[in-house]
Amino acid sequence: MAPHKGRGGREHPREYRISRELTFILRHAAEKEGIKIDRQGYANVGELLQYRKLKGLKATLPDVLEAVSTSDKQRFGLLYIPDQPTSPEISAKEDAAAGDESSLSTATTQALASNDPDPNNYLIRARQGHSMKCIDSASLLTPLTLDNPSIPIPETVVHGTYHATWPKILESGGLRCMGRNHIHFASGPSITSILPNGRDGEIVAPSGKGRGQEGVISGMRADAQILIYIDIKRALAAGCPFGISENGVILSEGMSTDGTEDKKVGLEFFDIVVERKNGLGVLWENGELVKESPDWMLTAKAPVGKGGQRQKGGKGQSSAPRLKVEKDTDRIEED
Structure with missing residues (x-):
C-alpha cells in the first residue's frame, strides 16, 4: 500500500491514519456508516474493523489497542466485555460503571491488558468531540x-x-x-x-x-x-x-x-x-x-x-x- 500523503504532501504513517479514522468514525460517522453505537458512544471493535477505511488499512485488534494506548491526547476509552453480543448494548452493570471517571480509566487499563485476541469482546469510544446527536452527553461527562x-x-x-x-x-x-x-x-x-x-x-x-x-x-x-x-x-x-x-x-x-x-x-x-x-x-x-x-x-x-x-x-x-x-x-x- 502506497503511503498516504496529507497536508503539503507530507506522508502520514499507517498508525496515524488508523488513529485518525477511529477518531472520525467514533465522533462523527458511525451512524452514517451503519456501525452500531450506543448512547454512551461505544462501538464493538469487531464491527468497527469492518468499516471500509479501516479495512482498507488492514487494521487489526492490536492496531486498535495501540491507538488507544499511544494516543497523545487520550482520545479513546476501552471496555473489555467478554462473550458479549456484537451489538454494543452495555449491561446495567457496565452502564452504572460508565458514570464513574476513575472506574472508566481503570477499565481502559484493564482492557488493554486483557490479552484476548477476539475483537468482539471489546468496546471502544471517543471520549469527547462528538457531533452525533444519538450520544448521551451526560454519560461522557x-x-x-x-x-x-x-x-x-x-x-x-x-x-x-x-x-x-x-x-x-x-x-x-x-x-x-x-x-x-x-x-x-x-x-x-x-x-x-x-x-x-x-x-x-x-x-x-x-x-x-x-x-x-x-x-x-x-x-x-x-x-x-x-x-x-x-x-x-x-x-x-x-x-x-x-x-x-x-x-x-x-x-x-x-x-x-x-x-x-x-x-x-x-x-x-x-x-x-x-x-x-x-x-x-x-x-x-x-x-x-x-x-x-x-x-x-x-x-x-x-x-x-x-x-x-x-x-x-x-x-x-x-x-x-x-x-x-x-x-x-x-x-x-x-x-
Whole structure:
C-alpha cells in the first residue's frame, strides 16, 4: 500500500491514519456508516474493523489497542466485555460503571491488558468531540458544580480559536458548539503563564507545540492563535452547564438566554481574551472590547481543519499579510 500523503504532501504513517479514522468514525460517522453505537458512544471493535477505511488499512485488534494506548491526547476509552453480543448494548452493570471517571480509566487499563485476541469482546469510544446527536452527553461527562467540593472547579478554563473566527464570535455574542455536541475548553495554559508580568505586561507564548503544558492533555489545538479565558464560576452561577471528560477536557453545550434552542457561552462569561501570535495582546477584558479587530483579521482565513484551506508556504494559520491559498481536502485528526 502506497503511503498516504496529507497536508503539503507530507506522508502520514499507517498508525496515524488508523488513529485518525477511529477518531472520525467514533465522533462523527458511525451512524452514517451503519456501525452500531450506543448512547454512551461505544462501538464493538469487531464491527468497527469492518468499516471500509479501516479495512482498507488492514487494521487489526492490536492496531486498535495501540491507538488507544499511544494516543497523545487520550482520545479513546476501552471496555473489555467478554462473550458479549456484537451489538454494543452495555449491561446495567457496565452502564452504572460508565458514570464513574476513575472506574472508566481503570477499565481502559484493564482492557488493554486483557490479552484476548477476539475483537468482539471489546468496546471502544471517543471520549469527547462528538457531533452525533444519538450520544448521551451526560454519560461522557462528570458535571461541574459550585457545591461539590469532591470535584474541584478548574482554575483555568480556556478556549483556543483563530484570527478568522474571533470577529464572528464577537458578532454572535459568544461561543457556540458549531456542529459538535459541546464547546471544548482546556485547563491551560494559565493566564499567569501567558501574562507573567500581569495583564498589562507582554504576552509570552508557550514554548514548543503546547501539548502537555501544565498537565494539559487535550481540549485545545496547539496552534490556537487566540485564547479565550472563561470565568467559570460566574458561568456556573448563571446556570451555564460545564462538565469534564475522562481525559480532562472541559465541555459545555452553552445555555439559552432567550428561551430558544440557540445556546452559547456568552461574552458576559469571558474573563480575558489574548491574541498570542501577531503581537496584538489583550483583546477583551472585564466585559469590554479592549482592541478592535484589525482589517487583516476581518478577512483572515481559518486554518486547515477549522473550515479553512491550505496556505502555501505556511501551516494553515491566518497571518498578516495573508498568503495565497490552495485547496487541500485532507481530513486531519482533531483535538
